[in-house]
Amino acid sequence: MKVGSWGRLNYEDHAFVPVSRDHAPERKETHKKTLPYGMGRSYGDVCLNPLGDLSFTRSLDRFIKFNPHTGELVCEAGVLLRDIQLTFSKKGWILPVTPGSQYVTIGGAIANDIHGKNHHTAGCFSRHLNWLEIERTDGQLITCSATKNIAWFAATCGGLGLTGVVKKLSITLKPVCSNWLDTETIVFSNLDEFIRLSTASEANWEYTVAWIDCGVSKKKRGIFMRANHSLEAGEVTPRDRKIKMPFVPPVSMVNRISVAAFNYLYFCSQKLKIGIKKNHYQTFFYPLDNITHWNRMYGPHGFYQYQLVVPSDAGRPAIDAVLNEISASGQGSFLSVLKTFGNKASAGLLSFPMEGITLALDFPNNGSETLQLFRRLDAIVREARGRLYPAKDARMPASLFADGYPQLEEFLAYRDPGISSGLSQRLMGW
Amino acid sequence: MKRYVIVGGTSTIAEHCVRLWLAEKGIDLTLVARDRERANSVAADLKVRSPDSLIKVIEGDFLAPKSAEKIVQEIYQDGAVDCVLIAHGSLPDQYSCASNLTSTAEELWINGISPALFAEAFATKMSEFQKGQLGIISSVAGDRGRKSNYIYGAAKGLLTRYTQGLQHRFAGTRIVVTLIKPGPTQTPMTAHIKDSSNMANVETVAKGIVTGMAQNRTQIYVPGKWAQIMMVIRHLPSFIFNRMDI
Numbered sequence A: 001m002k003v004g005s006w007g008r009l010n011y012e013d014h015a016f017v018p019v020s021r022d023h024a025p026e027r028k029e030t031h032k033k034t035l036p037y038g039m040g041r042s043y044g045d046v047c048l049n050p051l052g053d054l055s056f057t058r059s060l061d062r063f064i065k066f067n068p069h070t071g072e073l074v075c076e077a078g079v080l081l082r083d084i085q086l087t088f089s090k091k092g093w094i095l096p097v098t099p100g101s102q103y104v105t106i107g108g109a110i111a112n113d114i115h116g117k118n119h120h121t122a123g124c125f126s127r128h129l130n131w132l133e134i135e136r137t138d139g140q141l142i143t144c145s146a147t148k149n150i151a152w153f154a155a156t157c158g159g160l161g162l163t164g165v166v167k168k169l170s171i172t173l174k175p176v177c178s179n180w181l182d183t184e185t186i187v188f189s190n191l192d193e194f195i196r197l198s199t200a201s202e203a204n205w206e207y208t209v210a211w212i213d214c215g216v217s218k219k220k221r222g223i224f225m226r227a228n229h230s231l232e233a234g235e236v237t238p239r240d241r242k243i244k245m246p247f248v249p250p251v252s253m254v255n256r257i258s259v260a261a262f263n264y265l266y267f268c269s270q271k272l273k274i275g276i277k278k279n280h281y282q283t284f285f286y287p288l289d290n291i292t293h294w295n296r297m298y299g300p301h302g303f304y305q306y307q308l309v310v311p312s313d314a315g316r317p318a319i320d321a322v323l324n325e326i327s328a329s330g331q332g333s334f335l336s337v338l339k340t341f342g343n344k345a346s347a348g349l350l351s352f353p354m355e356g357i358t359l360a361l362d363f364p365n366n367g368s369e370t371l372q373l374f375r376r377l378d379a380i381v382r383e384a385r386g387r388l389y390p391a392k393d394a395r396m397p398a399s400l401f402a403d404g405y406p407q408l409e410e411f412l413a414y415r416d417p418g419i420s421s422g423l424s425q426r427l428m429g430w
Numbered sequence B: 001m002k003r004y005v006i007v008g009g010t011s012t013i014a015e016h017c018v019r020l021w022l023a024e025k026g027i028d029l030t031l032v033a034r035d036r037e038r039a040n041s042v043a044a045d046l047k048v049r050s051p052d053s054l055i056k057v058i059e060g061d062f063l064a065p066k067s068a069e070k071i072v073q074e075i076y077q078d079g080a081v082d083c084v085l086i087a088h089g090s091l092p093d094q095y096s097c098a099s100n101l102t103s104t105a106e107e108l109w110i111n112g113i114s115p116a117l118f119a120e121a122f123a124t125k126m127s128e129f130q131k132g133q134l135g136i137i138s139s140v141a142g143d144r145g146r147k148s149n150y151i152y153g154a155a156k157g158l159l160t161r162y163t164q165g166l167q168h169r170f171a172g173t174r175i176v177v178t179l180i181k182p183g184p185t186q187t188p189m190t191a192h193i194k195d196s197s198n199m200a201n202v203e204t205v206a207k208g209i210v211t212g213m214a215q216n217r218t219q220i221y222v223p224g225k226w227a228q229i230m231m232v233i234r235h236l237p238s239f240i241f242n243r244m245d246i
Helices: A081-089 A106-111 A150-156 A191-201 A256-271 A281-285 A294-298 A312-329 A368-383 A398-404 A408-412 A422-427 B012-024 B036-049 B065-076 B094-099 B101-129 B150-169 B202-214 B225-235
Strands: A015-018 A053-056 A063-066 A072-076 A129-135 A141-144 A165-172 A180-188 A207-212 A222-229 A275-280 A303-311 A337-341 A356-364 B003-007 B028-033 B054-059 B083-086 B132-137 B175-182 B219-222
Touching: A063 B036, A072 A081, A081 A106, A081 A281, A106 A165, A129 A150, A141 A150, A180 A191, A180 A256, A180 A281, A191 A207, A191 A222, A191 A312, A191 A337, A222 A256, A275 A281, A303 A312, A303 A368, A312 A356, A312 A368, A356 A368, A368 A398, A398 A422, B003 B012, B003 B101, B012 B036, B012 B083, B012 B202, B028 B036, B028 B065, B036 B054, B054 B065, B065 B101, B083 B101, B094 B101, B094 B150, B101 B132, B101 B150, B101 B175, B132 B150, B132 B202, B150 B175, B175 B202, B175 B225, B202 B219, B219 B225
Parallel strands: A015 A053, B003 B028, B003 B083, B028 B054, B083 B132, B132 B175, B175 B219
Antiparallel strands: A063 A072, A072 A165, A129 A141, A129 A165, A180 A222, A180 A275, A207 A222, A207 A337, A303 A356, A337 A356
């Protein structure tokens, strides 16, 4: 069956093999290589396995136990973050770290060691895990944690699914007084202002994130948002209302003109929201989840997401250079997200975050024009000793990957020889 | 607390229906299953979702005719039941059925006779208590026999006819009988089928069942499009139907 990823760049034939709750027999060597697959929400080829199988983990979607005193949740790896949020937010607990979509499995969150708007206070997802159980394709079961089988834990968190199938895990949820956040929206007009705001907010604000106008204009204005959990609930819980992008338009709806118009309108609409407001966690964390299949907007050729992080010292000029390069290329981006990462160390050998600034951008796939722009951006990232996020990547060169992830060699000792992915084939040669 | 019973407690469709039933407030639930250990895992998940709910597992032999009666007796010792969902089944490989009549008999039993026996045992109790809702999961496969799965289809056809009879019997009473016909759904039961891309998502199917039962509907096709598709399939003349490779 043809399977593609969120970026819709290409679709290839894969056989789906559901992961069984029971202990799996050893996969014989004659079997094709497999890859744990959850919701397929990664943008590039980290969740695909051309010429191989996909082990479908959504069938493992049960909770196992929850301790209402400590917040410890034990569950299977195919559980959706949405189900955790919906079930436990009613009881005063939420995920300690969440990405921008709740339609991902918890196994996927571990494999990509995801981060959220609270990275500066909470670090990556893996910091909140108590233990994991992985099943290797030779049938071996390994339980690992930050104190037991540490090396396996470090390889598996952010390990892109390549060390085995995570079957069960334990995570500590975060206690909250309400499902609401006190949010403040501030306009900034250049990068320095963003950095000042971000630094000033780190101590007293749990969540910070910014949207930057990454259109064709030279202005680097943007909207900065910071939030803390509210002590009291807001008035009206937003209804679960979804808009659907019903079809794939013949050409990308994201182009030079629409990006400029969108960014202008978005900026103006956000400007109206300046000040302090109460937001439901669903609205604050997952604004895009309300538009089902928004990725179809980019037309039949799909789109690339480019997410980089550069260390603090080199951060400011590198981000500046990236933004200049993009505006010079005329290929603006809709959803340009800017955030500073804190100094909370990640457990994973291949975890993406590092202390510094991260910028996420998306570009319609305009073929070689887009790829050339990426090569110029790569040079800036490499120069600044930064790296790209594999969960979003579909095209980075192997050398940039190796430079960005110095612990790659160490990681390779823990890979499961029965597993491969599009990304591993491309960047690790198997 | 509203009292629910699921027969086939490890059925993925039923599991998702229960998740919806207990999402708002606690329920009193009994899972009847062939394998206690597997049902316990379902129960543990449901208990995490709804700590207020009372959840009990009963293990039963679905192949023994007396078993249904005994289990239903046991359940009714704790009082009347508000809602029963009969959900067990298995999807046999048509071709291995052709060569093994013992497994054919077993498949006919587990998909047709056993659910009907459970339904009959519950119907007797419901008419005694003069209340209850009985949801029976049949299948679109029971609407017309076709070469690729007529053993399963025959068993589900039996269940469809049986349910219609039960609806006739309880017409005008406070007992509601709902015939549920899911189309192909992504569950462990269909996991061996290579191309599952056109199959319905189990959450969508469960939502359709829960909504339909709440509206006391007598027949639910889930997803809804199957009502039209099966209408056409049922009415195709056999000289056309028999040329189709389905």
